Amino acid sequence: MTIRWGSYKVKNLYDELLRASGRPRPAAQALCNYLRSLKDVEIEEYKVAAESAIHVMGITFTVYSEEEGSIDRAWPFDIIPRIIDKKEWLTVEAGLKQRVQALNLFIDDLYHEQRIVKDGIFPAELLEDSKNFRPECVGVSPPLGIWAHICGSDLVRDKDGTFYVLEDNLRVPSGVSYMLENRLVMKRLFSEMFEQYAILPVDDYPSQLYDTLAALSPRQGDQPEIVVLTPGIYNSAYFEHAYLAQQMGAELVEGSDLIVDKNNIVYMRTIEGLTRVDVIYRRIDDLFLDPEAFNPESMLGVPGLMRAWKSGKVALANAPGAGVADDKVVYAFVPEIIKYYLDQDAILPNVPTYKCIDKQDRQYVVDHIHEMVVKPANESGGYGMLIGPQASKDEREKFVRLIRRDPRNYVAQPMLTLSTAPTLIDNHVEPRHLDLRPFILSGEQTNVTTGGLTRVALRKGSTVVNSSQGGGSKDTWIVDMEAT
Secondary structure, X not given: OEOOHHHOOOOOOOEOOEOOOOOEOHHHHHHHHHHHHOEHHHHHHHHHHHHHHHHHHOOEEEEOOOOOOOEEEEOOEOOOOEEEEHHHHHHHHHHHHHHHHHHHHHHHHHOOOOHHHHOOOOOHHXXXXXXXXXXXXXXXXXXXXXXXXXXXXXXXXXXXXXEEEEEEEOOOOOOHHHHHHHHHHHXXXXXXXXXXXXXXXXXXHHHHHHHHHHOOOOOOOOOOOEEEEOOOOOOOOHHHHHHHHHHHOOEEEOHHHEEEOOOOOEEEEEOOEEEEOOEEEEOOOHHHOOOOOOOOOOOOOOOOHHHHHHOOOOXXXXXXXXXXXXXXXXXXXXXXXXXXXXXXXXXXXEOOOEEOOOHHHHXXXXXXXXXXXXXXXXXXXXXXXXXXXXXXXXXXXXXHHHHHHOHXXXXXXXXXXXXXXXXXXXXXXXXXXXXXXXXEEEOOOEEEOOOOEEEEEOOOOOOOOOHHHOEEEEOEEEEOHHHO
């Protein structure tokens, strides 16, 4: 038996590879033909080869919720890639660049004049109640005026095939290492497909990240010393921290490896003595970054780091305080933010969003909570949210109480019918819902990854794609059909 596309049903939704008729989309034609030609034994060999490669390459992620504490697991990976035509991707790329440019202008404005608040576009009370606005950053001007150097925006398609931005991750977005490793695995497995298709590369990301960080160095003209600051081996993204440091040729350090002297210069302890550090790609949340400025009990950060950053002796990416825009209530205002700063309409639409801080919106959400996805303003990883259509009566009533108690902390969106893609379940394919996280680098120039990390909900019917909650991943191919 082989993969039979005729038994793969696409009904009332958008599938990434096949049309409703069951015929492959033009960009997926060659891949579908190839998959159909494989026998069961060959499919099994590919699956085993992929699992072996992931094991040998040491690609893992950490789950905290196990009874025995944190545990490393092999990265869940599906060997059938997702394909997007380059023509369509160019619009997505332009929309992401526009979005991140506007968000950086927004953050810079909030820490200086706050014109957007004075002009009545962004409500003052939202800023006053923001959990990620850092008064310590007011008046600071980071290099190039950029606060969010690395952004991971989550995209989904609705049943009509339109891309929507689901959220923007501007604090310490993760997942790019898995995007890179997925591509390496696929090149090993489907090498002949890479000869047939003009698949745009993603392996230039580490060099682009290095160039983005190097441009921030306070000692221009010299070879900058760049380090990746990690909370340590127990962090769920530690694999990524180590991977990116290795790929950039940078040092991977913990807080105890760094010191700040009386002149606000940051040094790294090495076996040869102290070495000055110019740029820190920090993967530690703001409140743990510097015990002098934030949480005094933090053992993860570096005392005096904020002093060094404010005096311009070291660059931090992302800049402290960038998370003020990484708020699901702020997300609801992004179209207005783009219009205000760039005088442009948003190229990529938001998912329609109800702000519970608004009385009328709040009442609508309460009345329709069985239809809504309710999200807290500052959670991530799929935690703390309600999926109304799948929730029990008690769970819905609990969220109504939470919304009424703290409306500033919640937004709600209608339940979208997310797109699907064929996913290998045993030796046949079934549709599974997915999203996409491209990464945007902002420095002297802006670069968007050609594709991103496709996350797929491996459980039938589920729309929760997070790896911490049973999700997997796929390689994402942006295909230049005109060059094929």
